[in-house]
Amino acid sequence: MKLKTTKELALMANTLRQDIIRMLVPAASGHTAGPLGMADIFSVLYFHEMNYDSKKPDWGERDRLMLSNGHICAALYASMARAGYFPLEELLTFRKLGSRLQGHPSREKLPGVENSSGPLGEGLAIACGMSLAGKMDGAKSRVYCLTSDGEHQEGSTWEAVMLANKYKLDNLVAICDRNYIQIDGNTEDVMPLADMAEKYRAFGWHAITIDGHDYAAIISALDEARKTKGRPTMIIANTIPGKGVSFMERDYKWHGKPPKEEEAKRALLELEAARQKIEEGKA
Amino acid sequence: MKMNQNMHLLDLHSPELKKSSTREAFGAALVELGGKDENVVALSSDVAGSVQMEGFGKKFPGRFFNVGVAEQNLAAVAAGLSYSGKIAFIGAFAMFSPGRNWEQIRTTICYAKANVKIEGSHVGLDVGEDGATHQALEDIAITRCLPNMRVVSPCDFEETKKAVYSAWKTPGPFYIRCTRNAVANFTTQETPFEVGKMNLLCEGSDIAIVAAGRTVFDSLMAAEELEKEGVSVAVANMHTISHPDGAALEALARKCGSIVTVEDHQIVGGLGSAVCETLAERYPARVRRVGMQMKFGESGKGQEVLKKYGLDKDGIVRAVREEIKKKNR
Numbered sequence: 001m002k003l004k005t006t007k008e009l010a011l012m013a014n015t016l017r018q019d020i021i022r023m024l025v026p027a028a029s030g031h032t033a034g035p036l037g038m039a040d041i042f043s044v045l046y047f048h049e050m051n052y053d054s055k056k057p058d059w060g061e062r063d064r065l066m067l068s069n070g071h072i073c074a075a076l077y078a079s080m081a082r083a084g085y086f087p088l089e090e091l092l093t094f095r096k097l098g099s100r101l102q103g104h105p106s107r108e109k110l111p112g113v114e115n116s117s118g119p120l121g122e123g124l125a126i127a128c129g130m131s132l133a134g135k136m137d138g139a140k141s142r143v144y145c146l147t148s149d150g151e152h153q154e155g156s157t158w159e160a161v162m163l164a165n166k167y168k169l170d171n172l173v174a175i176c177d178r179n180y181i182q183i184d185g186n187t188e189d190v191m192p193l194a195d196m197a198e199k200y201r202a203f204g205w206h207a208i209t210i211d212g213h214d215y216a217a218i219i220s221a222l223d224e225a226r227k228t229k230g231r232p233t234m235i236i237a238n239t240i241p242g243k244g245v246s247f248m249e250r251d252y253k254w255h256g257k258p259p260k261e262e263e264a265k266r267a268l269l270e271l272e273a274a275r276q277k278i279e280e281g282k283a
Numbered sequence: 284m285k286m287n288q289n290m291h292l293l294d295l296h297s298p299e300l301k302k303s304s305t306r307e308a309f310g311a312a313l314v315e316l317g318g319k320d321e322n323v324v325a326l327s328s329d330v331a332g333s334v335q336m337e338g339f340g341k342k343f344p345g346r347f348f349n350v351g352v353a354e355q356n357l358a359a360v361a362a363g364l365s366y367s368g369k370i371a372f373i374g375a376f377a378m379f380s381p382g383r384n385w386e387q388i389r390t391t392i393c394y395a396k397a398n399v400k401i402e403g404s405h406v407g408l409d410v411g412e413d414g415a416t417h418q419a420l421e422d423i424a425i426t427r428c429l430p431n432m433r434v435v436s437p438c439d440f441e442e443t444k445k446a447v448y449s450a451w452k453t454p455g456p457f458y459i460r461c462t463r464n465a466v467a468n469f470t471t472q473e474t475p476f477e478v479g480k481m482n483l484l485c486e487g488s489d490i491a492i493v494a495a496g497r498t499v500f501d502s503l504m505a506a507e508e509l510e511k512e513g514v515s516v517a518v519a520n521m522h523t524i525s526h527p528d529g530a531a532l533e534a535l536a537r538k539c540g541s542i543v544t545v546e547d548h549q550i551v552g553g554l555g556s557a558v559c560e561t562l563a564e565r566y567p568a569r570v571r572r573v574g575m576q577m578k579f580g581e582s583g584k585g586q587e588v589l590k591k592y593g594l595d596k597d598g599i600v601r602a603v604r605e606e607i608k609k610k611n612r
Contacts, residue, residue: 066363107366107395114366119390125356126391129363129371132348136324137367156387159356167348 001083003047009215010278012082013043014271017244019078019091021267024258027095030103033241033254034072034148037179037212041237044218045144046079054084057112063141064114064130068123069148069177070104071256076113077101085112121154123147124174128160131172131232142226145174150182153191158203164232165204172232173225177212179241181252200234212237245270284503284510285486291473292484295503301440302465305497306404308443309461310335313372316451317343323451324364325372326350328357334374334404334461358384358399362391365398370451377403377419381426381458392456393429400450401426404461407547408575408592409497411464411585418580418588424552426458427525433478434525436460436546436554438499440468442522445476453478458525464585466497481528483535487517490603490610491535494545495521495554498573498594502545505599514607524554527561536568541610543571543603547594550574571606573599 003009016039024030050063067076074094081088086100093099100110104118115126127145134141151157164172176196180187187193197207206228210217218237225233241255242248245267248259259267277283286292293300316323317339324346327336331349340347350356354375361371373380381388381403392399403422410418427434433450435457437443443461450457475482484499485506494502499520506516517539521528536542542562544555555572562568573593580588589595593602 115363116390116394119386121355122359122387122391125359125387126363126366128356129360129365130367131363132360133364133367133369136345136369156353156355156359159350159353160360162353163348163350163356163360166351 001047006215007278009043009048010283012047013039014275014278015082016042016075016078018268018271020074021259021264023074023091023094025261025264026092027258030074030095030258031071031256032258033181033248034177035075036245036248037239037241037243038072038075038177040213040215041175041218042075042079044215046083048219049222057085061141064143066115066123066127066143066145067105067117068145069120069151070117073105076105080112120151121156124157124160127172128163128169131169132167134171143172145172147174147176149176149178149180149187149193149196152193152196161203168230169232170229173222173235175235175237177239178236179239181241181255183255185252197236204231206231206233207236209236212239213243244274284507287483287485290482290484291471293469293471295469301468303440303468304462304465305437305440305443306335306461306463308440309402309447309459310338312444312447314338314342317346322368322370324369326357326361328352328354328375330375334402336374354380354384355387358387359391361399362395362397370398372400372402374402374404376405376417377422377460378417381422382419385425389429393431396431396455398454400457402459402461405463406460408580408588408594409462409464409547409585411588412582414582415579420549420575421552422460423524423548427557432456432458432525433523434458435478435523436496437522438496438520439466439470441470441472441474442476449478460496462497467500469500479523479526479528481531482520483517484520485518487515488538489515490541490543490607491517491519491539492543492545493519493521493558495524496547498545498547501596502599504596505603508600509603516603521554524557527557529561529565532558532561533566536562536566541569541606543573543606545573545599548574549577551577571602573602
């Protein structure tokens with residue numbers, strides 16, 4: 001499925017947001033703000049940008065998506081279900097005993113998940129390993145790595161940042177969910193990250209800063225990354241945590257808790273209203 | 284001494300007995316495997332020379348990656364390579380890999396059953412001069428508790444090569460423990476090696492020593508000395524510490540009544556613990572653990588430090604004598 005227009009991508013993102021809310025209620029635990037904030041980027045990656053075959057998750061020439069901040073996996077699972085990796089009903093098993101949809105993604109349990117994640121600061125290193133392998137094999141596939149701003153406080157992230165530069169991993173593009181929140185509060189209060197694009201440039205990367213909810217900007221940044229040779233690209237995506245649900249937006253308290261049934265109802269009403277606007281071309 | 288002829292060991296006093304560190308064997312095997320299999324890649328964290336990966340790097344520069352002083356990256360980048368079909372060998376000082384990057388090993392390698400083979404070099408008091416900060420004495424404890432991990436502590440050059448070949452052939456994570464300093468190469472190409480199978484090197488009936496790594500040779504020397512005192516000592520090499528050979532251990536305990544474990548590692552969490560756990564469930568017997576008695580080491584020549592903390596031949600002899608006294612009481 002290749003979605004081309006902004007309207008199609010917005011509708012898909014809206015669908016993903018509704019899926020995320022619906023799966024978090026029965027899960028009764030999990031993370032809400034991050035997945036909602038990244039829904040637009042997931043919509044572009046899974047339904048516009050990446051080459052994959054959901055019926056053949058091991059297809060050798062697929063593009064790889066490494067989710068480093070595994071706690072936002074509700075967005076990953078919703079995207080994978082909509083992409084046809086598994087039936088939609090399975091989303092309701094999220095975080096339940098026996099489910100393939102673990103609280104944090106498991107590469108062993110769910111085909112199509114490239115890396116088990118949750119422990120922060122690891123995904124970029126794994127992505128580097130995959131990019132190196134791709135280079136060795138002369139593969140055409142690209143490696144996408146989604147990271148969070150908070151996990152840039154892990155020193156291990158910077159080990160990978162240096163390595164990607166050393167080996168000129170231009171088949172690697174990382175996207176940082178710059179939403180300025182982490183569990184204990186605002187990133188700039190807990191441990192300031194300041195100008196992340198400048199930091200990446202200092203480490204030899206090509207860095208682009210975008211509005212993570214602007215489909216045209218996301219697509220153009222990914223195109224620019226593909227054209228950038230001899231160095232990896234980092235896309236700093238400024239996002240609004242909880243995007244799409246007014247009472248969740250920009251509130252760090254929604255980082256690590258799910259909506260209760262009543263809250264979910266309100267959230268879904270808002271999202272449905274937004275959907276109507278998109279359909280009518282007013283969004 | 285009743286040496287087990289099926290083990291095809293060299294004469295322990297032969298002037299032809301060569302000595303080399305087991306990290307050299309790791310490096311030599313890796314170069315051989317690099318020539319046999321294009322999927323073999325190697326990574327080190329700024330200690331390629333020390334862990335003997337330079338040979339591989341020179342011969343296969345396109346398949347060798349130096350990640351800098353960054354052990355966490357070492358593990359996770361190797362995991363990524365393995366997810367794409369490579370067999371990744373990573374080498375560093377054991378103190379830092381698996382010491383520093385344990386969580387990466389757990390999540391990105393063991394949980395994923397990744398085809399990553401970890402060389403932990405410079406283990407135990409054997410490290411010597413560098414002192415306590417560099418003497419890995421807890422590496423077995425933190426690796427053998429990991430699901431899907433095979434932990435092998437080979438006793439000499441030949442056995443290390445066999446362990447590396449097994450790791451290459453067997454899918455999944457391995458941890459292979461290597462020494463900095465030379466140890467006598469007393470096993471041969473004919474000596475059997477099978478992951479999870481204990482080798483009974485010499486037979487005895489009064490007491491049994493179960494050892495691994497560089498202490499196996501000293502255990503044999505200790506057994507020889509004890510033999511002169513009229514004590515019949517069996518010596519077994521339990522190289523695979525993650526998968527204790529329960530049947531063989533039980534047979535030893537039944538025959539000898541009491542076991543002395545010997546390792547260049549803390550007495551908690553290593554070979555001694557593995558033997559105790561196994562026998563407690565199968566056939567409870569007395570076990571005396573010779574190893575580091577929950578202390579940190581210190582600088583000195585490897586042999587001097589081993590001697591000071593009772594991990595040399597004399598220390599093993601003393602422990603066995605004490606154990607025999609207890610047994611006869």
